[in-house]
Amino acid sequence: MLLSLLLGLIGGVASAGDVVIDFLDVGQGDSTLIRGGGKAVLIDAGIADARVAGQLKSLGVRQLDLVVATHAHADHIGGMADVLGLLDVKLYVDSGLSHETRAYDRTMEQVEAKHIKHLRARTDMTLRMGDEAILHVLWPGETYLKDTRSDLNSNSVVIWLEHGEIDALFTGDAEEPTEHALLRGKLPEVEVLKVAHHGSAHSSTPAFLARTSPEIAVISCGKDNRYGHPDAGTVKRLASHGAMVFRTDLSGQVRVISNGSEVEVMEGDLSLFRTAPSAVATQDDKPMLAAQAPQPAPSKPEPTTTEAPEDVASWLSGVRPSTGVPEEDTGKKKKKKKRTKP
Numbered sequence: 229m230l231l232s233l234l235l236g237l238i239g240g241v242a243s244a245g246d247v248v249i250d251f252l253d254v255g256q257g258d259s260t261l262i263r264g265g266g267k268a269v270l271i272d273a274g275i276a277d278a279r280v281a282g283q284l285k286s287l288g289v290r291q292l293d294l295v296v297a298t299h300a301h302a303d304h305i306g307g308m309a310d311v312l313g314l315l316d317v318k319l320y321v322d323s324g325l326s327h328e329t330r331a332y333d334r335t336m337e338q339v340e341a342k343h344i345k346h347l348r349a350r351t352d353m354t355l356r357m358g359d360e361a362i363l364h365v366l367w368p369g370e371t372y373l374k375d376t377r378s379d380l381n382s383n384s385v386v387i388w389l390e391h392g393e394i395d396a397l398f399t400g401d402a403e404e405p406t407e408h409a410l411l412r413g414k415l416p417e418v419e420v421l422k423v424a425h426h427g428s429a430h431s432s433t434p435a436f437l438a439r440t441s442p443e444i445a446v447i448s449c450g451k452d453n454r455y456g457h458p459d460a461g462t463v464k465r466l467a468s469h470g471a472m473v474f475r476t477d478l479s480g481q482v483r484v485i486s487n488g489s490e491v492e493v494m495e496g497d498l499s500l501f502r503t504a505p506s507a508v509a510t511q512d513d514k515p516m517l518a519a520q521a522p523q524p525a526p527s528k529p530e531p532t533t534t535e536a537p538e539d540v541a542s543w544l545s546g547v548r549p550s551t552g553v554p555e556e557d558t559g560k561k562k563k564k565k566k567r568t569k570p
């Protein structure tokens with residue numbers, strides 16, 4: 229009953245004010261596209277073989293206002309050099325930790341060759357997606373976690389997307405030490421969680437899940453991957469904390485549409501969706517980087533009116549809409565979840 233009621237409200241069609249989150253099918257890796265407020269944001273670019281640049285183009289994306297590399301492992305930046313090289317990218321943000329790999333070197337070569345603005349993510353960073361949504365960097369902080377099982381993973385860029393009453397958390401490959409650190413800050417309760425580290429046993433601790441209380445949990449991993457992701461215990465733990473679990477190895481692409489008070493989830497072959505401009509992609513020339521000045525630990529903020537530093541503002545000026553959004557609901561399956569957060 230609830231599902232059909234919600235169908236009438238959203239009906240699989242993104243409209244003005246919506247934010248569309250696509251968890252791309254990239255095999256054993258991560259790549260998430262977020263569109264809304266006239267902006268397009270990519271978090272990670274999967275393994276090279278996933279051809280994320282091509283996937284973005286087939287979704288109608290030619291320009292990315294922001295690209296985030298959560299950390300420098302090849303399952304997150306394997307396709308990054310192609311994305312930076314083949315699309316128009318306005319701002320590149322990473323954890324600031326380098327890695328001695330060809331994938332990392334190629335990525336940095338493209339950042340330099342295309343003169344892409346490059347910033348190190350920090351907890352004082354807030355980025356606006358037009359008037360619709362705000363991205364808050366929750367990790368890394370001023371100092372990095374050290375001597376962990378994987379310092380690259382543990383210092384993954386963690387991003388909180390705030391869209392009206394809907395909150396989503398993108399965790400890269402953050403592990404238990406990161407979760408422990410986040411729990412000391414103002415970690416929000418969320419409707420949507422990109423599960424950390426492909427659902428491994430090293431993340432998604434009970435304390436973290438109790439605090440974030442995700443309703444929809446998306447695990448990005450490859451079929452029969454050699455790491456055994458996701459861990460069966462982790463999947464069970466997510467479910468026991470009330471999350472509906474979606475997996476890209478089972479579903480292919482997973483799409484979440486938020487209207488700011490409710491979310492709709494679709495899974496499967498979404499290539500049948502027409503990608504045409506809509507109100508979601510209405511032009512927004514405002515700079516994304518709303519505030520760089522040091523702030524207290526991120527809390528549920530009032531929309532900030534702080535303008536970006538002049539160089540970033542001018543650098544980001546002239547941003548054009550670059551996104552397409554689904555007009556038809558022809559996905560294989562759909563599920564919906566109503567926000568129940570008090």
Ligand SMILES: [Zn+2]
Nearest residue numbers: 301303401425
């Ligand atoms: Zn990974």
